[in-house]
Amino acid sequence: MTQQELADRVGVTRQTVIAIEQDKYSPSLETAFKVAMVLGVSLEQCFQYEPHGKR
């Protein structure tokens, strides 16, 4: 799946997908759930939280 396809299905821009991938933007819970749902994985598999700025 391309970044554009993922963005279209989640309802965000491709630039937002890129920013999430690069750890420069933390999406809202709703977007995070949508990304996980589109990718067919659980939220924990898709996103991890690490303190001190690393996600």
Place this chain on the structure above:
Amino acid sequence: MSLSYREKSLYASLVAELVVYGPYFFLHRQNSVNKVAGMIVAIIVLQIILQSIIAGFTRHRVTDERDRLIELRGYRAGYLTFVSLMALGLAMLWFHATVGHLHMDNRMMGLHFLSVFFGILVIADITKTATQIIAYRRAL
């Protein structure tokens, strides 16, 4: 460099603001109500043309939560700039009118105030747009 629809739109706004406001503040020495009105019309026409071109050439015209967050940051920066400059402008006006003994007739005072007020609006608007562009370049 891959730009989203909102980002392209912001660059167009910044260009329009600099093209229209730049000559007004740096080339014209005498301000008048007609020039201010002409500039408002010019910025509206230029914005419509540029935004129509961008909308026509952009396939994905989606705006999302990140766009809205960046927009809010821009408005906050613009608002803070506006309030700060307005306070400074009023303080300077008060200073000139009391301590500096500035004497102007009502018409000149009105034009002077209009020019300063419009200048503050322009600076706040450019700050808003520039803040949003910087936020996009930093990814947020």
